[in-house]
Amino acid sequence: MRVLVVDDDLVTREIVVEDLKHFGYEVTAASDGREAFELVRTGMYHLVVSDWQMPHMSGLDLCREIRKRSWSGYIYFILLTLRGGVDNVVCGLDAGADDFLTKPFQPQELRMRLRTGERVLGLESRDLMIFAMAKLAESRDKDTGAHLERIREYSRILADELSRWPQYCDLIDGDYVQLIYQTSPLHDIGKVGVPDSVLLKPGPLTPDEIAVMQRHTLLGGETLNSVAHSRPEALFLNMAREIALTHHERYDGTGYPRGLRGQQIPLCGRIVALADVYDALTSKRVYKPAFDHARARGIILEGRGTQFDPDIVQAFLNREQEFVAIERQFHDHGPAIAGLPLAESLALPTSPLPSAS
Amino acid sequence: MNDSTYQPAETVLDLEELKSRCLGNMDLVERVLTKFAGQLDRDLVELETAIASGDASQAAHLAHRIKGIAASVAARSLFHDASHAEEHALENELDELPEYLARLQDDRSKLIESLERRSREQA
Structure with a gap:
C-alpha cells in the first residue's frame, strides 16, 4: 500500500519514512503541502500522513484542498502535530482529517492508525464492488445511462429527509441513509435473468413478456437472499434483498411480485419505488421521451396513496429542488419534453401510472 | 570539561527512546x-x-521546527526551551527571545558534545 508522508522537518520525515518502509509500505515523501497536493493529484495516493505546520501550504490547508475535490477514491488523511488540546483536535478533524497523532509518537502507534485507514479504504472497495455488480447487471440495458448514479442519490435524499421527521427518526439514522445509498443500485440486479428478447424489446411487451420481466424482482430477491442467509451480519445484503424484491410493489397493494400493501412494503422498497419511477419519467427511453421535472412531479403526485407512500411523496416535494439538481448533474438524455399525453409517451400497458421497468 | 558541567547523554538526548522510534535500526x-x-x-x-x-x-x-526535530530525536531540554521560545514568539514578546536563543544554543552545544562523546566511545 502506498503512503504519502508530508513534513518539512527532515528529521521526523526520515524517521517516519523509514519506519513505514520497515512495516512494508511503499512510501513517497513531500516537504510541504503544495508538493504533496501535486502528488495526490496523480491519483496514486489514498493514505496521507501529514505534518500540520509547514511552509507554503499547511497540513490543514492540504487536507481542506483534498476534501474540496472529487477523487477516484477516498483519501484517508492522518494529521501529525505537536499541538495537543481538544481545540486543535477539533480544528484538525473539522478540516476533514480522519485521524490525529500528537508528536512524538511510537512507530507502532502510527502503524495502527494506518491499518484503520486501510480498513476504511477496504470498505470503500466493497462499496465499489457492489456498484460494479449493479453496473454489470445494468450494462445490457443500453437505455439507462447514469440511472444507478441518480437512483442512489434520489434514495439518499428521500431517506435523509424522512430521518428528520419525528415519526421516522427511530427508523432512519445515518447508517440507514448510507446503506440505502450503497444498496439501491442493486434494485434491478435480477434483470441478469431476463432474456434479451424481453429486456431489449423496443415495443410494448406482451402479457407473457411482462410476466417474465416482472420476475426480475423475485430473481434479484432470491439471489441476494441466499447470500444474505450465509452472511447475516452483512446488513447491506438484507436491505439490498428487500429493495430488489419490493421496489415494484404499490402502496395500494396492486404492485408486484407479491401485492404487498402500505406498511407491509419495507420502507427501503417504498423509497426506491419513487426514486426509480422519477428517474424513469425524467429519462429518455425507447418507448418515451424524457419528461421535465414539472411533468414528472405531476405524475408522482397523481400516484400519492395509490402507487406511492404519501409520506415519501411529501419527502420528495420537500426536497424536489435537489432531485432537479441531481437529474441535471447526471444528465444523459436529450431535451426534456413537457405536455405530451402520458398515453402517447408510455408504452406500459398494465399500469395507469408509469413503472420503471 | 569539568565535572560540574558534565551531563550524561541521556539528559540532553534520550538515545534509547530514539532507538525505539527508529525500530532499533542503528543506521x-x-x-x-x-x-x-x-x-x-x-x-x-x-x-x-x-x-x-x-x-x-x-x-x-523556526522555534516550532526546532521543537519538532527535538521531539523526534527525544532531545528533551531542547524541546522544552524551543516550546517556551515558540510561546513567546507567538505572543510577540520579542524581548524574551534572546534569552531563549541563548538557552537553545547552550542545548545545542551540550547535544553536540554528547554526540561527539558517543562517537569517541564507539570508536
Missing part, C-alpha cells in the same frame, strides 16, 4: 542524528536573524 539512528545536527544549526542561525530583525512570526515558525 537510521546515525542518519537521523546527522540530519538533526545540520537542521538544528541552520534553524538556530535563521532564528537569530529573525529575532534580530524583529520578525516574531518567522521566529515562531
Whole structure:
C-alpha cells in the first residue's frame, strides 16, 4: 500500500519514512503541502500522513484542498502535530482529517492508525464492488445511462429527509441513509435473468413478456437472499434483498411480485419505488421521451396513496429542488419534453401510472 | 570539561527512546542524528536573524521546527526551551527571545558534545 508522508522537518520525515518502509509500505515523501497536493493529484495516493505546520501550504490547508475535490477514491488523511488540546483536535478533524497523532509518537502507534485507514479504504472497495455488480447487471440495458448514479442519490435524499421527521427518526439514522445509498443500485440486479428478447424489446411487451420481466424482482430477491442467509451480519445484503424484491410493489397493494400493501412494503422498497419511477419519467427511453421535472412531479403526485407512500411523496416535494439538481448533474438524455399525453409517451400497458421497468 | 558541567547523554538526548522510534535500526539512528545536527544549526542561525530583525512570526515558525526535530530525536531540554521560545514568539514578546536563543544554543552545544562523546566511545 502506498503512503504519502508530508513534513518539512527532515528529521521526523526520515524517521517516519523509514519506519513505514520497515512495516512494508511503499512510501513517497513531500516537504510541504503544495508538493504533496501535486502528488495526490496523480491519483496514486489514498493514505496521507501529514505534518500540520509547514511552509507554503499547511497540513490543514492540504487536507481542506483534498476534501474540496472529487477523487477516484477516498483519501484517508492522518494529521501529525505537536499541538495537543481538544481545540486543535477539533480544528484538525473539522478540516476533514480522519485521524490525529500528537508528536512524538511510537512507530507502532502510527502503524495502527494506518491499518484503520486501510480498513476504511477496504470498505470503500466493497462499496465499489457492489456498484460494479449493479453496473454489470445494468450494462445490457443500453437505455439507462447514469440511472444507478441518480437512483442512489434520489434514495439518499428521500431517506435523509424522512430521518428528520419525528415519526421516522427511530427508523432512519445515518447508517440507514448510507446503506440505502450503497444498496439501491442493486434494485434491478435480477434483470441478469431476463432474456434479451424481453429486456431489449423496443415495443410494448406482451402479457407473457411482462410476466417474465416482472420476475426480475423475485430473481434479484432470491439471489441476494441466499447470500444474505450465509452472511447475516452483512446488513447491506438484507436491505439490498428487500429493495430488489419490493421496489415494484404499490402502496395500494396492486404492485408486484407479491401485492404487498402500505406498511407491509419495507420502507427501503417504498423509497426506491419513487426514486426509480422519477428517474424513469425524467429519462429518455425507447418507448418515451424524457419528461421535465414539472411533468414528472405531476405524475408522482397523481400516484400519492395509490402507487406511492404519501409520506415519501411529501419527502420528495420537500426536497424536489435537489432531485432537479441531481437529474441535471447526471444528465444523459436529450431535451426534456413537457405536455405530451402520458398515453402517447408510455408504452406500459398494465399500469395507469408509469413503472420503471 | 569539568565535572560540574558534565551531563550524561541521556539528559540532553534520550538515545534509547530514539532507538525505539527508529525500530532499533542503528543506521537510521546515525542518519537521523546527522540530519538533526545540520537542521538544528541552520534553524538556530535563521532564528537569530529573525529575532534580530524583529520578525516574531518567522521566529515562531523556526522555534516550532526546532521543537519538532527535538521531539523526534527525544532531545528533551531542547524541546522544552524551543516550546517556551515558540510561546513567546507567538505572543510577540520579542524581548524574551534572546534569552531563549541563548538557552537553545547552550542545548545545542551540550547535544553536540554528547554526540561527539558517543562517537569517541564507539570508536
